[in-house]
Amino acid sequence: MMGKPAPLSLDLDNKWSYLKTHGDDSWRDFPSYLETIVPRALSVLAERDLSITWFIVGKDAAMAEHHDLLASIPAAGHEIGNHSFLHEPWLHQYTTADLKDELAKAHHAIGEATGETAVGFRGPGFSLSEDTLDVLASLGYRYDATTFPNALNPVGRFYYLRTSNLSDEEKEKRKALFGTMKDAFRPNRPYRWMLRSGASLVEVPVTTMPLFRVPIHFSYLLYLGGKSPALARLYWRMALTMCRLAGTTPSLLLHPLDFLGSDDEPDLGFFPGMNIESKRKLDLMGEFLEIWQQRYTTTPIGAYVDRLHSLKEKNPDDLMKRP
Numbered sequence: 001m002m003g004k005p006a007p008l009s010l011d012l013d014n015k016w017s018y019l020k021t022h023g024d025d026s027w028r029d030f031p032s033y034l035e036t037i038v039p040r041a042l043s044v045l046a047e048r049d050l051s052i053t054w055f056i057v058g059k060d061a062a063m064a065e066h067h068d069l070l071a072s073i074p075a076a077g078h079e080i081g082n083h084s085f086l087h088e089p090w091l092h093q094y095t096t097a098d099l100k101d102e103l104a105k106a107h108h109a110i111g112e113a114t115g116e117t118a119v120g121f122r123g124p125g126f127s128l129s130e131d132t133l134d135v136l137a138s139l140g141y142r143y144d145a146t147t148f149p150n151a152l153n154p155v156g157r158f159y160y161l162r163t164s165n166l167s168d169e170e171k172e173k174r175k176a177l178f179g180t181m182k183d184a185f186r187p188n189r190p191y192r193w194m195l196r197s198g199a200s201l202v203e204v205p206v207t208t209m210p211l212f213r214v215p216i217h218f219s220y221l222l223y224l225g226g227k228s229p230a231l232a233r234l235y236w237r238m239a240l241t242m243c244r245l246a247g248t249t250p251s252l253l254l255h256p257l258d259f260l261g262s263d264d265e266p267d268l269g270f271f272p273g274m275n276i277e278s279k280r281k282l283d284l285m286g287e288f289l290e291i292w293q294q295r296y297t298t299t300p301i302g303a304y305v306d307r308l309h310s311l312k313e314k315n316p317d318d319l320m321k322r323p
Contacts, residue, residue, distance in 0.1 A: 006296035007204065007304040009053040009081070009145065010041060010254040011122060014060050017087040018257075018268055021125070023165035033265060034060065037256040038069045042076050044259065044282065048289055051077045052254075053145075053300040055122045058085030058106025061113035070113045079300035081120040081145070082106050089125025096131050103135050120301055122146050122253075126206070130196070130316035137199035143305045144193070145251065147205040147319075151184040151213040184213040186319055189248055192311040202305050203314070206253055209239045210246035218258045218288060223273040225284040236288055240295055251301065252292075258285060 014034060020027035045052060054073050060066050062085075074080055084091060085106035094102060103121070111117050121136050123146040136144060188208060193201045209216050216239040225232035243250045257271055261278030268274050273281070292298070 003294070003296040004249060005299045005304060005307065006249050007053065007251045007301040008050065008254070008292075008298045009055060009122070009251070009301055010256075011055045011083055011124075012037075012057060012060070013083070013087060013124070013256055014057060015265065015268065017057060017124070018271060020087070021089060022270060023167075030059070030063070032060070032066070033256065033260065034066055034069050036264060037259055038072065040259050041254070041256070042072065044285065044289075045078075046076065048293065050289075050293075050298045051079075051300055052298060053079040053081050053120060053302065055081040055083035055120075055145075056110050056114070056118075057083045057087045057124075058102075058109040059087070061106070061109040067113045070110075071115060074114050074116045079120070079302050080110060080114050080116040080118050081122060081301070082110055082118040082141075083122055084124050085109070087124040089123075089127050091123050091125075091127040091132065092129040094129075094131070096135075099129075099131050099135050100138075103132070104139065107139055119143070120145060120305075128320070130320050133193055133201055133316060134195055134197055134199075137195055137197060137201050141201065143202040143204055143301060145204045145206065145301055147183075147186050147203055148208070149184050149186040149188050149205055149213055150208050150215055152215060184208075187312070187314070188213070188246075190251075190305075190308055190311055191314050193316055194313045195316065200313075202308065202311065204251050204301055204305065207243065207248060207250040210242045210248055216240075216250070217253050218285065219255050219273060221288050222258055222276065222281060222284055225288075226273055226276045229284060229287075232284070233287065233291070236291055240291070244295070249304075250296070251304070 014032050016027040016030045061070055085102050107118055119142045121141055121144050126146055126148040128146040188205055190204045193203055208214060221232050221236055224235055261276055261281045262274055263277050
């Protein structure tokens with residue numbers, strides 16, 4: 001029996017973007033693991049007949065050496081989305097002019113590399129502003145999938161800043177990274193942004209556990225699984241049960257490091273869950289995906305948005321206030 005359609009996506013952050021956010025100057029050489037992650041993730045998804053949305057970073061799409069790899073993603077039946085050009089989690093601090101350049105440049109590079117036109121966006125580090133929404137609408141985008149109503153945002157920022165190699169100046173630049181505790185009170189279900197231009201855009205939040213508003217995406221599950229697989233399974237089942245009881249269709253995300261282990265990328269050991277070897281991580285991923293598929297039929301975000309009707313309307317001014 002087929003389950004209710006629910007969206008799944010993957011943020012295709014590359015190695016250089018993790019190093020850049022961490023404050024490691026080696027990012028300037030743009031080291032890449034796309035040649036490992038793309039075929040591996042495509043294989044895992046194909047084994048389970050899963051079609052999802054991949055949010056691609058424009059800088060990677062602009063590099064000719066990545067074109068064949070990135071073109072293989074829509075060729076396998078997946079949707080393509082925009083994940084910005086430079087993958088800077090402080091996108092909400094950009095000027096309007098810089099935002100227009102950043103998003104349009106990514107849009108065109110991704111289109112040229114994949115042969116597909118992106119109509120959905122996710123901000124790096126869940127960074128979003130009303131200006132971003134306006135630019136997306138002007139580019140003809142149908143949805144944004146950035147908001148993350150997570151009560152642990154300040155904890156994530158504290159961990160990130162504590163383990164980074166950033167200067168005090170760079171830390172100040174990132175002081176609003178991941179948002180605030182207040183963001184946990186944002187809607188956990190899709191809604192429609194009503195923009196000052198008169199345009200509108202559907203918002204598909206990254207789902208957090210109803211009531212408690214704590215993360216339930218796969219990177220978090222793998223982090224728990226590295227400590228106790230039994231606890232991670234229990235947490236996962238409880239989260240999906242709470243989504244069902246709350247009437248919330250989960251929209252969840254994957255990251256490249258969900259498919260890579262310490263044996264693949266020892267340089268990224270600072271990231272939670274990267275102390276797990278790839279075989280064990282992929283085994284855990286298989287278990288989590290099996291539990292997911294017992295309850296839901298996976299769909300790309302765009303196809304999910306097509307099914308949405310009578311959404312609540314929200315004014316960005318009410319939800320976008322930053323410290």
